[in-house]
Amino acid sequence: MQKTVEPNNRLSPAIVELLIRERSKGKSLRHLGRMFGKSHEKIRQLLAKYGPPQVGLLSENKVAAKLGYPARWPTKLRKQGIIKPIKPGSFWLYSEEQVRQIPALITEARKCKQCGRPRPAGSVRFCRECNQYRRKHKYESLSPEAKAKHVKRCLAWLKANPERAKEIRFRAYRKYRAKQGRGAVIAADDRR
Ligand SMILES: [Zn+2]
Numbered sequence: 466m467q468k469t470v471e472p473n474n475r476l477s478p479a480i481v482e483l484l485i486r487e488r489s490k491g492k493s494l495r496h497l498g499r500m501f502g503k504s505h506e507k508i509r510q511l512l513a514k515y516g517p518p519q520v521g522l523l524s525e526n527k528v529a530a531k532l533g534y535p536a537r538w539p540t541k542l543r544k545q546g547i548i549k550p551i552k553p554g555s556f557w558l559y560s561e562e563q564v565r566q567i568p569a570l571i572t573e574a575r576k577c578k579q580c581g582r583p584r585p586a587g588s589v590r591f592c593r594e595c596n597q598y599r600r601k602h603k604y605e606s607l608s609p610e611a612k613a614k615h616v617k618r619c620l621a622w623l624k625a626n627p628e629r630a631k632e633i634r635f636r637a638y639r640k641y642r643a644k645q646g647r648g649a650v651i652a653a654d655d656r657r
Contacts, residue, residue, distance in 0.1 A: 476501075481515045488512055513554035522558035525550070532567060535586050542570055 476484070480501070487497055494505035494512075501508065525543070529536040542548045543557060547570055550557040559567075575584045577592035579599070584592050591599065599606035607615060623630040 476511065476515075481511070484508070484511060485516050488516065509553060516553065521561050522551075523561075523564060524556045524558060528559050528564055528567065531564065532571075534571060538571055538575075539567060542567065542574060545574075547574065 484497060484501065487500065492500075494508045497503075497508045498505040503511075523531065525539050526536050528539050532539075539548070539559070543550060548559075548563055548567065550559045550563060552558065572583055576582070577584050577588075577595050578590045579595040580592060582592050582594075584590075588596065604612065604615065
């Protein structure tokens, strides 16, 4: 049998060698598919099976481990199309150049939405300090629209509950004076 493609769809070693050589020159899977009369998917499978081990390429997990990130960070970059590794077999593989780019990309993608400093793992939008500040200063952290809505609601409530509003204002006043270290003056005022 001198056919290059055998009935069970295996290629002769010479053809495999040619395929690998052409691929290493940078030919696309589609181009190779046309050259060898196969689908690009078939070419990809053949290269994964017979091609040289991908030297210098790292899997996603290894990239994350090497850089000290949670594995999902590079995954997210890839899914967002920010970094484009290759997938010759069943794993995504990153070149050394891509691995070098990843820390800067991660820093950019993981900026705190408020202060721009890097977010630690587990924080979704803001860094730890900003989260604490936002929890403590809820009003300050609202969007302008949300602030306007809040003010409107408060004014309506104050109008509907004048007695309670008066109590609250008085309590706030006392608290304010106490904070100023004039508690004694207040007490004196109260006695009058
Ligand atoms: Zn922050």
